[in-house]
Amino acid sequence: xxxxxxxxxxxxxxxxxxxxxxxxxxxxxxxxxxxxxxxxxxxxxxxxxxxxxxxxxxxxxxxxxxxxxxxxxxxxxxxxxxxxxxxxxxxxxxxxxxxxxxxxxxxxxxxxxxxxxxxxxxxxxxxxxxxxxxxxxxxxxxxxxxxxxxxxxxxxxxxxxxxxxxxxxxxxxxxxxxxxxxxxxxxxxxxxxxxxxxxxxxxxxxxxxxxxxxxxxxxxxxxxxxxxxxxxxxxxxxxxxxxxxxxxxxxxxxxxxxxxxxxxxxxxxxxxxxxxxxxxxxxxxxxxxxxxxxxxxxxxxxxxxxxxxxxxxxxxxxxxxxxxxxxxxxxxxxxxxxxxxxxxxxxxxxxxxxxxxxxxxxxxxxxxxxxxxxxxxxxxxxxxxxxxxxxxxxxxxxxxxxxxxxxxxxxxxxxxxxxxxxxxxxxxxxxxxxxxxxxxxxxxxxxx
Numbered sequence: 194x195x196x197x198x199x200x201x202x203x204x205x206x207x208x209x210x211x212x213x214x215x216x217x218x219x220x221x222x223x224x225x226x227x228x229x230x231x232x233x234x235x236x237x238x239x240x241x242x243x244x245x246x247x248x249x250x251x252x253x254x255x256x257x258x259x260x261x262x263x264x265x266x267x268x269x270x271x272x273x274x275x276x277x278x279x280x281x282x283x284x285x286x287x288x289x290x291x292x293x294x295x296x297x298x299x300x301x302x303x304x305x306x307x308x309x310x311x312x313x314x315x316x317x318x319x320x321x322x323x324x325x326x327x328x329x330x331x332x333x334x335x336x337x338x339x340x341x342x343x344x345x346x347x348x349x350x351x352x353x354x355x356x357x358x359x360x361x362x363x364x365x366x367x368x369x370x371x372x373x374x375x376x377x378x379x380x381x382x383x384x385x386x387x388x389x390x391x392x393x394x395x396x397x398x399x400x401x402x403x404x405x406x407x408x409x410x411x412x413x414x415x416x417x418x419x420x421x422x423x424x425x426x427x428x429x430x431x432x433x434x435x436x437x438x439x440x441x442x443x444x445x446x447x448x449x450x451x452x453x454x455x456x457x458x459x460x461x462x463x464x465x466x467x468x469x470x471x472x473x474x475x476x477x478x479x480x481x482x483x484x485x486x487x488x489x490x491x492x493x494x495x496x497x498x499x500x501x502x503x504x505x506x507x508x509x510x511x512x513x514x515x516x517x518x519x520x521x522x523x524x525x526x527x528x529x530x531x532x533x534x535x536x537x538x539x540x541x542x543x544x545x546x547x548x549x550x551x552x553x554x555x556x557x558x559x560x561x562x563x564x565x566x567x568x569x570x571x572x573x574x575x576x577x578x579x580x581x582x583x584x585x586x587x588x589x590x591x592x593x594x595x596x597x598x599x600x601x602x603x604x605x606x607x608x609x610x611x612x613x614x615x616x617x618x619x620x621x622x623x624x625x626x627x628x629x630x631x632x633x634x635x636x637x638x639x640x641x
Contacts, residue, residue, distance in 0.1 A: 222547030256616035438543030439502035446503030482562015489599035
């Protein structure tokens with residue numbers, strides 16, 4: 194007799210499901226995958242894709258084959274434990290399996306963004322430590338926009354009106370879009386994504402969702418899955434969810450803040466001295482590493498041309514690596530907290546960043562600081578001047594150059610990944626430079 198508390202078998206979980214969508218993030222964090230017959234999935238069929246998929250550009254183009262192998266051989270997709278979900282938001286029953294990319298010998302793929310985060314986490318584990326992170330991701334909700342030449346517009350809500358003005362933290366502001374948010378929160382719960390908070394942000398029809406602290410790989414998986422469902426549920430409600438870093442002129446950009454701390458084998462926060470309950474030496478080194486390393490890794494947190502538009506308007510989108518006690522004008526903020534919850538918030542990444550890479554960059558830079566015993570400068574207070582060495586790159590061209598020569602990148606990521614990522618970003622930049630913008634036509638077309 195089967196116990197009532199027994200874990201359902203795979204066949205039982207997928208009863209009534211025709212297909213399983215096996216999905217991985219590419220270098221940009223875009224979902225790529227295959228639809229597999231459910232019975233084949235239950236029987237353990239090997240799921241494979243070509244290595245070139247991992248370095249596919251936003252435009253659909255591919256870098257030269259030397260960046261992913263001239264034979265373009267296959268890698269394996271293996272479902273991440275706990276990441277097989279029945280999607281409640283789809284019209285017909287469907288299963289979604291978040292996967293990791295493995296080479297034929299079972300080793301993590303050297304071109305996978307998830308593998309890069311795993312490498313960084315393993316560096317902490319070798320010291321007996323476990324990093325803990327939480328993301329806060331912002332996004333805009335607009336009405337569907339088939340004409341890309343036209344700016345985005347806020348949707349018409351249940352009250353028959355479009356939102357006007359900036360309504361940061363407005364209570365009840367989401368009620369005009371209540372059906373969407375009701376389904377979004379229910380879907381998050383159904384796939385096991387704890388939601389700490391949902392709030393209206395400063396921009397026009399801009400919102401934020403906060404996740405709970407946990408293992409970095411789990412949080413990256415949850416953030417990736419959230420963005421996947423966010424887009425699908427928005428379309429279902431006649432909306433588009435936009436995670437561009439800067440979708441509207443003269444409006445705040447959208448970020449993906451990353452809160453981070455580290456615990457030892459006994460669960461104690463290493464950022465707090467156990468005797469004095471003050472910030473520890475390790476916390477100082479971690480901050481020093483963020484200041485020294487994140488500038489080199491900015492392309493992993495601001496991956497697109499549009500990402501740097503966000504840094505041009507610095508209110509709540511700091512373009513510096515200064516640190517502070519609870520000052521949102523700095524890129525690195527230490528929120529007010531109890532000693533055992535001491536953490537640092539990295540406010541640099543945009544919502545368009547691949548969550549695996551943004552988290553990996555932050556954790557890698559912090560550990561680099563600990564390993565090299567780097568110290569931060571003094572905390573910024575009130576109005577402050579940003580030193581030149583702590584000012585972030587505000588162009589993708591400079592970000593490309595810095596990543597190419599980065600010591601931190603060489604130390605924590607595979608050379609194959611960095612070279613492939615750079616090739617992907619350079620190809621996208623070339624595509625962008627082939628476009629002529631409305632601004633150029635407006636001001637240069639008849640005056641120069």
